[in-house]
């Protein structure tokens with residue numbers, strides 16, 4: 574079998590000389606799909622924010638608790654998960670389809686490496702559907718058009734925006750894409766968000782983000798609890814509101830409340 578590229582097909586630039594959001598996340602989560610630029614930047618951030626690995630894990634644990642709640646308690650059967658990331662343990666479709674195999678999931682990401690892995694690994698149950706769209710969050714109308722081929726957008730959908738909105742640095746753009754997506758979904762749909770914040774580590778978090786971007790990393794911005802809550806305007810925010818991912822309905826523990834992490838989250842229902 575030849576491994577040389579097809580002559581008229583452009584080589585994909587994975588940008589492995591620069592740290593990238595999906596790959597740093599993969600590094601912090603203990604995965605192998607990352608490069609020296611990602612590991613160096615990941616270590617730099619960890620020096621400034623010693624709890625950053627817990628933050629990535631808490632985000633994933635929130636994903637699990639949130640999807641379980643949506644399927645088991647709220648009756649949701651359709652998910653639009655934008656900012657998929659590199660496949661890891663307990664991806665959205667695995668959590669959902671383990672409870673109800675008929676669940677339908679559409680993943681969206683704009684990273685070519687995520688695209689390559691997703692097609693191979695994000696394979697769901699025969700009863701349900703798992704589809705992947707290579708698109709940018711800043712193009713919500715294209716996402717909705719393509720997602721509509723797999724999801725019935727007249728029925729409730731859970732829109733998952735975990736670890737992605739902080740990459741839409743411009744506030745106006747960030748609130749607009751959320752508004753456009755939520756507006757297109759019917760009553761009874763849900764919006765889940767996990768977002769980086771400086772509420773816990775203050776200036777160290779801003780400094781880590783600055784240094785990350787100086788290395789050519791994916792643009793990123795921290796938003797405070799109030800700004801994150803604004804994404805849910807017009808929706809019914811479920812208890813306990815916008816909190817650290819570690820404190821969103823945590824599993825009972827004899828050691829008291831978990832420590833806060835620098836990723837805050839919330840889940841809301843569209844009335």
Ligand SMILES: C[S@@+](CC[C@H](N)C(=O)[O-])C[C@H]1O[C@@H](n2cnc3c(N)ncnc32)[C@H](O)[C@@H]1O
Nearest residue numbers: 595598656657658682683684709710735736740
């Ligand atoms: C930190 S990972 C989060 C992965 C997963 N959602 C989670 O919470 O564990 C962020 C993902 O968002 C993707 N991403 C960033 N900006 C994006 C954009 N404008 N459009 C689509 N995907 C984007 C990145 O490629 C990356 O895979």
